[in-house]
Amino acid sequence: xxxxxxxxxxxxxxxxxxxxxxxxxxxxxxxxxxxxxxxxxxxxxxxxxxxxxxxxxxxxxxxxxxxxxxxxxxxxxxxxxxxxxxxxxxxxxxxxxxxxxxxxxxxxxxxxxxxxxxxxxxxxxxxxxxxxxxxxxxxxxxxxxxxxxxxxxxxxxxxxxxxxxxxxxxxxxxxxxxxxxxxxxxxxxxxxxxxxxxxxxxxxxxxxxxxxxxxxxxxxxxxxxxxxxxxxxxxxxxxxxxxxxxxxxxxxxxxxxxxxxxxxxxxxxxxxxxxxxxxxxxxxxxxxxxxxxxxxxxxxxxxxxxxxxxxxxxxxxxxxxxxxxxxxxxxxxxxxxxxxxxxxxxxxxxxxxxxxxxxxxxxxxxxxxxxxxxxxxxxxxxxxxxxxxxxxxxxxxxxxxxxxxxxxxxxxxxxxxxxxxxxxxxxxxxxxxxxxxxxxxxxxxxxxxxxxxxxxxxxxxxxxxxxxxx
Ligand code: SF4
Numbered sequence: 001x002x003x004x005x006x007x008x009x010x011x012x013x014x015x016x017x018x019x020x021x022x023x024x025x026x027x028x029x030x031x032x033x034x035x036x037x038x039x040x041x042x043x044x045x046x047x048x049x050x051x052x053x054x055x056x057x058x059x060x061x062x063x064x065x066x067x068x069x070x071x072x073x074x075x076x077x078x079x080x081x082x083x084x085x086x087x088x089x090x091x092x093x094x095x096x097x098x099x100x101x102x103x104x105x106x107x108x109x110x111x112x113x114x115x116x117x118x119x120x121x122x123x124x125x126x127x128x129x130x131x132x133x134x135x136x137x138x139x140x141x142x143x144x145x146x147x148x149x150x151x152x153x154x155x156x157x158x159x160x161x162x163x164x165x166x167x168x169x170x171x172x173x174x175x176x177x178x179x180x181x182x183x184x185x186x187x188x189x190x191x192x193x194x195x196x197x198x199x200x201x202x203x204x205x206x207x208x209x210x211x212x213x214x215x216x217x218x219x220x221x222x223x224x225x226x227x228x229x230x231x232x233x234x235x236x237x238x239x240x241x242x243x244x245x246x247x248x249x250x251x252x253x254x255x256x257x258x259x260x261x262x263x264x265x266x267x268x269x270x271x272x273x274x275x276x277x278x279x280x281x282x283x284x285x286x287x288x289x290x291x292x293x294x295x296x297x298x299x300x301x302x303x304x305x306x307x308x309x310x311x312x313x314x315x316x317x318x319x320x321x322x323x324x325x326x327x328x329x330x331x332x333x334x335x336x337x338x339x340x341x342x343x344x345x346x347x348x349x350x351x352x353x354x355x356x357x358x359x360x361x362x363x364x365x366x367x368x369x370x371x372x373x374x375x376x377x378x379x380x381x382x383x384x385x386x387x388x389x390x391x392x393x394x395x396x397x398x399x400x401x402x403x404x405x406x407x408x409x410x411x412x413x414x415x416x417x418x419x420x421x422x423x424x425x426x427x428x429x430x431x432x433x434x435x436x437x438x439x440x441x442x443x444x445x446x447x448x449x450x451x452x453x454x455x456x457x458x459x460x461x462x463x464x465x466x467x468x469x470x
Pocket of ligand 1: 395398400401402404405406407410411412428433434435437438
């Protein structure tokens with residue numbers, strides 16, 4: 001942090017409202033437009049005192065980023081802010097997460113029809129339907145039915161439609177694969193790393209063994225010539241993964257993956273015994289992530305033709321480098337619960353988000369906001385729980401976030417706060433998710449000073465422009 005005497009010496013006529021953070025590589029400035037600027041300690045001093053000379057590169061950088069009051073282009077600021085917060089403007093949920101099978105049972109076709117009706121009541125012109133679970137392929141009739149009905153409805157009302165299916169491929173067969181690829185369904189597959197690690201994790205968390213996943217992954221690649229149709233993998237980071245980030249990444253490279261998501265184990269939906277056996281601390285996650293990111297960046301910058309991106313990094317980088325709000329809607333202010341996404345359980349219950357649905361599966365229905373059998377779309381999205389979550393996840397309402405340099409890019413999860421800290425607002429100074437986001441953002445900004453790595457980041461954000469990341 002800047003010293004107190006520097007704060008007193010701030011030239012308020014020149015310095016625009018902004019946030020600071022001290023990194024290993026210097027100082028980071030950010031502002032609510034989503035702009036950032038990396039400065040040396042000396043440059044920060046000059047900036048705060050209003051002593052940056054005009055006609056210098058530094059002055060131009062600060063002015064373009066909206067960090068100087070002089071020459072602020074308000075029209076451009078408004079346009080940028082609107083673009084960054086486009087998800088606000090009454091579009092309604094675009095992401096619909098459906099558990100067609102869960103511990104309680106399988107979704108009937110009657111309920112599936114009502115889910116499709118509800119999905120197309122949202123005014124959003126772009127609809128993403130994600131099947132997750134349980135294991136969605138375990139209720140194939142419902143998956144097929146929802147895909148076909150949604151395609152019909154989207155054609156009639158001219159909406160853009162995408163499908164995602166998160167599956168451990170347990171019930172996959174050749175016919176299903178052909179159908180899914182033909183319907184343009186993107187597959188998301190859990191793959192935790194090399195065989196011994198994957199099998200150890202999955203013995204605890206559930207899911208297919210490595211050999212099965214590897215076989216189908218290779219089969220999917222054989223059928224897909226378009227890079228964007230390749231499967232996306234996510235690696236669950238457990239206690240057993242910690243010393244092995246390089247091996248995990250290398251497994252993905254060997255399988256020809258274009259994207260990996262390094263996903264720390266979350267206590268939501270886990271039994272205390274599972275968490276005790278495999279849970280990770282925020283510091284362990286951040287240390288692991290830094291090593292993994294180093295390895296991915298080295299491989300991308302050294303290996304000709306290799307394009308492997310990490311999903312969380314890419315999500316933040318789209319916000320940082322393009323000043324756009326990338327999907328998925330969970331890292332936003334306010335969060336997407338009920339306004340950016342909705343989750344449907346196998347029996348037609350509606351939850352604010354998939355995290356809320358998973359908590360519901362554990363017996364706590366605090367985030368249930370309706371059912372497809374009763375009530376209307378308007379009642380569901382205007383439910384008091386949705387309003388409370390929007391209040392709790394608006395970062396201006398969070399004492400620590402409202403001053404944090406990462407506020408323009410970050411988001412809190414009220415379900416996570418409720419499950420871990422017994423409060424929708426949570427307590428950020430001791431919140432593990434906050435510490436992980438802070439650590440990941442530190443790692444990303446510190447890499448910006450390396451030109452080779454910055455080239456890799458620019459290539460990541462240029463990929464699939466306009467496409468959601470999920
Ligand atoms: S959650 Fe943490 S890292 Fe994110 S804005 Fe809030 S304080 Fe900053």
